[in-house]
Amino acid sequence: MGFSCGIIGLPNVGKSTIFNALTAAGAAASNYPFCTIEPNVGVVPVPDERLWNLAKLLGKENVVPTTLEFRDIAGLVEGAHEGKGRGNQFLDDIRNADVLAHVVRCFRDPDVVHVDGVLNPTREIDVVEAELVFSDLELLERRISKLKKMAKFQERSLQQELSIAEELMEALEEGRPLRSLPLGERHKRLATSLGLLTVKPLFYVANAGEEELQGKGELVEKVREKAEKDSAPCVVICGKLEAELLDLSQEERAEFLNEYGLESSGLERVVLVGYRLLDLITFYTIVGRELRAWTVKAGTLAPKAAGKIHSDMERGFVKAEVIPYDSFVQAGSLAKARDQGLVRLEGRDYVIQDGDIVTFRFTS
Numbered sequence: 001m002g003f004s005c006g007i008i009g010l011p012n013v014g015k016s017t018i019f020n021a022l023t024a025a026g027a028a029a030s031n032y033p034f035c036t037i038e039p040n041v042g043v044v045p046v047p048d049e050r051l052w053n054l055a056k057l058l059g060k061e062n063v064v065p066t067t068l069e070f071r072d073i074a075g076l077v078e079g080a081h082e083g084k085g086r087g088n089q090f091l092d093d094i095r096n097a098d099v100l101a102h103v104v105r106c107f108r109d110p111d112v113v114h115v116d117g118v119l120n121p122t123r124e125i126d127v128v129e130a131e132l133v134f135s136d137l138e139l140l141e142r143r144i145s146k147l148k149k150m151a152k153f154q155e156r157s158l159q160q161e162l163s164i165a166e167e168l169m170e171a172l173e174e175g176r177p178l179r180s181l182p183l184g185e186r187h188k189r190l191a192t193s194l195g196l197l198t199v200k201p202l203f204y205v206a207n208a209g210e211e212e213l214q215g216k217g218e219l220v221e222k223v224r225e226k227a228e229k230d231s232a233p234c235v236v237i238c239g240k241l242e243a244e245l246l247d248l249s250q251e252e253r254a255e256f257l258n259e260y261g262l263e264s265s266g267l268e269r270v271v272l273v274g275y276r277l278l279d280l281i282t283f284y285t286i287v288g289r290e291l292r293a294w295t296v297k298a299g300t301l302a303p304k305a306a307g308k309i310h311s312d313m314e315r316g317f318v319k320a321e322v323i324p325y326d327s328f329v330q331a332g333s334l335a336k337a338r339d340q341g342l343v344r345l346e347g348r349d350y351v352i353q354d355g356d357i358v359t360f361r362f363t364s
């Protein structure tokens with residue numbers, strides 16, 4: 001199962017423009033068939049410098065990056081939780097995402113209609129946030145009233161759930177999204193099992209006009225302030241420009257970014273920030289001519305990681321040969337790394353680490 005990033009925001013803020021640029025860039029950057037699965041769902045490679053370094057060291061041409069799925073979700077309007085706009089359909093789409101990219105319009109373009117007529121990033125962010133909070137409140141209210149009836153039977157686990165639900169409710173009533181709270185495991189589990197939206201990690205994407213691209217404009221600054229207050233990451237991007245950049249060759253693009261004083265394209269930063277927020281790690285496998293990156297949640301045990309590749313490998317797991325990325329680069333090749341004793345043999349209780357290069361041994 002892959003991980004999914006939902007692109008949310010008010011109507012006409014540039015969500016589809018960014019989504020299209022993301023998927024088109026993904027398709028252009030690699031010969032692997034990254035693509036649009038449905039009109040609004042696309043799979044995008046995760047930029048990974050280590051992977052390309054390894055490819056160079058190993059002389060591998062068949063390189064498969066790990067991926068993140070993006071979902072372009074319809075624009076949300078005030079009152080969505082009461083069924084306005086696409087209402088509940090919209091909220092259900094968000095429920096399917098593991099992480100949210102909240103796009104905020106920071107470009108002034110009189111040709112593009114704005115819902116309120118005036119750009120006000122702070123207010124616009126609040127409108128979207130409020131809808132998510134309302135939706136969570138409704139779900140919690142329903143659950144709480146059910147629990148109250150059931151808890152009459154004095155079952156301990158139900159009473160515990162009730163008190164956790166009431167704590168979550170209290171925070172939401174103060175307008176605080178659940179992701180902003182230091183939630184314990186049980187609170188997180190309940191929020192997730194109820195499909196609450198404000199518990200999902202979220203980052204902001206300030207869709208700037210070309211004049212604000214370097215992040216100095218007042219509109220972008222507003223988004224930044226809000227992001228900082230929430231301890232959420234913020235990526236500044238110009239959706240329209242990114243889409244246009246796709247027509248350039250790789251060299252021309254690099255030159256262009258350089259001119260604007262930007263290190264990597266905004267699209268790459270969007271993918272990376274989303275990926276990092278999910279608390280994922282990347283490990284690598286080298287099989288025959290193929291070098292491949294894989295994604296697992298931090299804390300995943302070796303057999304489970306093997307299962308990402310094939311269920312037989314999890315079932316028949318024997319050992320994992322592991323070498324950390326840095327040691328590998330130092331040694332320069334797998335053979336040398338073995339000679340220098342840098343390759344470790346790990347068993348089924350080994351926790352896969354970010355950057356591990358792994359060869360699984362299994363019986364079939």
Ligand SMILES: Nc1nc2c(ncn2[C@@H]2O[C@H](COP(=O)(O)OP(=O)(O)OP(=O)(O)O)[C@@H](O)[C@H]2O)c(=O)[nH]1
Nearest residue numbers: 011012013014015016017075107109112238239240
């Ligand atoms: N000037 C400018 N226009 C942009 C930019 N990004 C998007 N647009 C334009 O804004 C309009 C709306 O963009 P979309 O990407 O369709 O917006 P959306 O958020 O998907 O809208 P909904 O799906 O209706 O919620 C289009 O005409 C885009 O060309 C930008 O960075 N600068």
Ligand SMILES: [Mg+2]
Nearest residue numbers: 015016074075
């Ligand atoms: Mg759209």
